[in-house]
Amino acid sequence: MTKYIIHGGKPLYGEVEISGAKNAAVAILPATLLVDGVCRIENIPQISDVSLILSILKSLGAEIRTVDRTTLDIDCSNVQNRSVPYDAARQIRASYYLFGALLGRFGEANVPLPGGCDLGNRPIDQHEKGISALGAQVQVQNGYFQATTKGTRLQGAHIYLDVVSVGATMNTMITATLAEGLTVIENAAKEPHIVDLANFLNSMGANIMGAGTDVIKIRGVGRLAGGLYSIIPDQIEAGTYMAAVSAAGGEITIKNVIPKHLDSITAKLEEMGVTIIENDDSLIVKREGALNKSNVKTYPYPGFPTDMQPQIAAVLCLAEGTSILTEGVWDNRYRYADEFRRMGANIQVDGKIAVVEGVKSLTGAPVTACDLRAGAGMIVAALAANGTTEIEHVYHIERGYEDIVSKLRQLGSNIHVETITDEEWHVGAG
Ligand code: EPU
Numbered sequence: 001m002t003k004y005i006i007h008g009g010k011p012l013y014g015e016v017e018i019s020g021a022k023n024a025a026v027a028i029l030p031a032t033l034l035v036d037g038v039c040r041i042e043n044i045p046q047i048s049d050v051s052l053i054l055s056i057l058k059s060l061g062a063e064i065r066t067v068d069r070t071t072l073d074i075d076c077s078n079v080q081n082r083s084v085p086y087d088a089a090r091q092i093r094a095s096y097y098l099f100g101a102l103l104g105r106f107g108e109a110n111v112p113l114p115g116g117c118d119l120g121n122r123p124i125d126q127h128e129k130g131i132s133a134l135g136a137q138v139q140v141q142n143g144y145f146q147a148t149t150k151g152t153r154l155q156g157a158h159i160y161l162d163v164v165s166v167g168a169t170m171n172t173m174i175t176a177t178l179a180e181g182l183t184v185i186e187n188a189a190k191e192p193h194i195v196d197l198a199n200f201l202n203s204m205g206a207n208i209m210g211a212g213t214d215v216i217k218i219r220g221v222g223r224l225a226g227g228l229y230s231i232i233p234d235q236i237e238a239g240t241y242m243a244a245v246s247a248a249g250g251e252i253t254i255k256n257v258i259p260k261h262l263d264s265i266t267a268k269l270e271e272m273g274v275t276i277i278e279n280d281d282s283l284i285v286k287r288e289g290a291l292n293k294s295n296v297k298t299y300p301y302p303g304f305p306t307d308m309q310p311q312i313a314a315v316l317c318l319a320e321g322t323s324i325l326t327e328g329v330w331d332n333r334y335r336y337a338d339e340f341r342r343m344g345a346n347i348q349v350d351g352k353i354a355v356v357e358g359v360k361s362l363t364g365a366p367v368t369a370c371d372l373r374a375g376a377g378m379i380v381a382a383l384a385a386n387g388t389t390e391i392e393h394v395y396h397i398e399r400g401y402e403d404i405v406s407k408l409r410q411l412g413s414n415i416h417v418e419t420i421t422d423e424e425w426h427v428g429a430g
Pocket of ligand 1: 023026093094121122123124125126127128163164165166167168189306307329330331372373400
């Protein structure tokens with residue numbers, strides 16, 4: 001078992017470089033299954049969710065060649081297998097994009113139901129709605145999501161999504177890319193990774209318009225050919241470092257960002273008294289004085305991202321006064337609150353609302369990362385806390401943050417990784 005040991009209470013200074021966006025990569029990599037030729041993809045983040053998808057692509061028959069640390073050549077031309085192995089796919093949410101891509105390419109797919117973070121109810125009815133509308137017969141059987149077109153080509157359709165869903169929007173886009181005729185997705189999600197997926201598919205020969213608005217039109221094409229594409233920087237990774245310096249104090253430069261994608265996070269932190277200077281592709285974030293309270297509601301983009309909710313909560317724990325958090329996307333995203341309380345935070349949760357009464361300081365404690373962003377929130381809290389925090393279950397964090405320990409060390413924080421054997425762990429746990 002691996003844990004992070006953080007000796008906090010030390011301001012952050014220096015520069016950090018943001019990696020490629022996780023939630024773009026986990027859709028773009030499966031979408032290479034649609035392409036007849038080599039896709040050279042740059043700025044791929046080295047995180048465990050990406051490694052899992054690459055291993056699934058290889059098991060399906062993709063040829064993958066490393067060009068450099070963050071660039072791969074992926075050739076799925078010879079893939080024939082339409083069935084995804086159970087164990088790997090169960091570990092990630094994004095396995096549902098493999099479903100859309102295999103169905104789009106072969107008219108047939110057999111993929112285990114997705115796993116991913118436990119954030120409460122995570123239905124896939126809108127994926128089913130989009131994909132069925134294109135003419136596939138979809139069923140869930142024995143833990144697998146299965147579909148077939150019975151040998152006919154998928155047909156474009158007019159689809160109104162009942163909820164704004166990132167996954168259902170992207171999956172329908174992927175499935176409709178090679179369908180016959182026009183597909184219109186209404187009430188589509190608008191996150192930056194949706195635009196990135198559309199740009200990737202278009203650069204390989206697709207015809208997708210309107211990504212980034214709530215109506216996306218996909219005119220089906222007969223074939224995608226290979227090409228070069230570079231994944232956008234990760235909005236949430238950047239936001240997490242913004243939260244880290246806001247909580248711990250100091251001044252850092254965050255490089256390789258698209259400042260526009262960070263508008264809602266920047267606005268909230270400025271409201272709390274943090275200074276943010278935007279350059280073309282970098283930000284300077286500085287916090288010296290006291291933090292002001294703020295109310296934060298999470299919404300689909302361009303609202304404040306739910307994936308930043310635990311990290312902003314960690315900052316609010318140290319702000320003067322009472323702040324209210326409202327979770328507008330997931331049913332259960334406050335599982336970290338008990339762990340924050342171990343560190344001296346005053347946070348009370350009632351359903352989708354959390355009330356945070358700011359405290360003067362947090363103190364280090366042993367805590368457990370219960371999901372990816374909760375773990376990121378614990379790192380933010382630990383960097384600001386006096387004393388030592390030990391974070392367990394950091395595999396959740398490593399699903400989405402490339403080299404987080406070395407990046408934080410580069411900013412002067414005192415963090416290291418400790419690995420204990422299973423035997424030591426069981427003795428300790430006894
Ligand atoms: N929903 C439905 N039916 C569906 C799909 C979604 O009712 O078929 C509901 C969900 O229950 C939720 C809301 O719609 O209440 C939004 O869900 P969405 O489909 O947008 O989420 P997702 O695609 O499963 C992605 C990210 C999440 C991120 C959300 C919201 C990936 C792999 N995951 O999930 O990222 O929280 O969008 O932005 O892209 C993370 O990175 O930590 C993470 C959890």
